[in-house]
Amino acid sequence: MSRGYYAQFAIDIDLKVETQPTGQIVGIDLGLKYFIADNKGNVEQSPQFYRKSEKQLNRANRKKSKKYDAKKKKAKQPQSTNYYKARERYARKHLRVSRQRKEYCKRVAHSVIQSNDLVAYEDLNVKGLVRHRHLAKSISDAGWSTFRSWLEYLGHKYGSVTVAVPPHNTSQNCSNCGEKVKKSLSTRTHVCPHCGFVEDRDVNAAINILKRGLSTVGHTGTYAWGDLPSWAVGASLLSNGESMNQESQCL
Ligand SMILES: [Zn+2]
DSSP states (O other), X not given: OTHHHHHHHHHHTTOOOOOOOOSOEEEEEEOSSEEEEETTSOXXXXXXXXXXXXXXXXXXXXXXXXXXXXXXXXXXXXXXXXXXXXXXXXXXXXXXXXXXXXXXXXXXXXXXXXXXSEEEEEOOOHHHHHTSHHHHHHHHHHTHHHHHHHHHHHHHHHTOEEEEEOOTTTTTBOTTTOOBOOOOTTOOEEEOTTTOOEEEHHHHHHHHHXXXXXXXXXXXXXXXXXXXXXXXXXXXXXXXXXXXXXXHHHO
């Protein structure tokens, strides 16, 4: 059963594997058209396991429903053997799809972690998104939350940094100049009227995600010397002596 995965998470959490830095960092955009797109322009196509097996699943579900007897339920009698068999078949088909999806998420997460020292991705509220009726099926099918769990687990295991960043405007903002360039979901290319930057929509988003990731990590030592962050020390070092006290007071 799929429960095995959860057990594995719990047991392996302290297991770390010694690896060499790859010298690579990546920002990834989770998409519907693609499963993921990164800031370098690599895309991993969406496998859409559920959509592909939807017909089969529906057929199995109909067969199951046909064999269901409401009168038996009322009389508190068990359903027919055929009903239980059909129910079993339907459940097995579902399980197969969910296993395929989990395996896929694990494989992609593994390859992302193995080839990067830092991975930035969007901190998406998947539950909130699934409430959108049109997107629901695709989003559930994409398995983003499973992917993210694997990413964070494998990142811990192999010593890669994983950063979830706020997703606001990652696809709207220009990754080159920072200006907001409004576009609808169907606009696939980012064309910036401010700086002329042209890039695939998802790649532009992935660059924004990586930038955001880099600006939120890597400042562990900032407050190590006390209350004054080192960039503020830098600011007062750059300014002339007169304003030094003033700046210190401001902070
Ligand atoms: Zn721009």
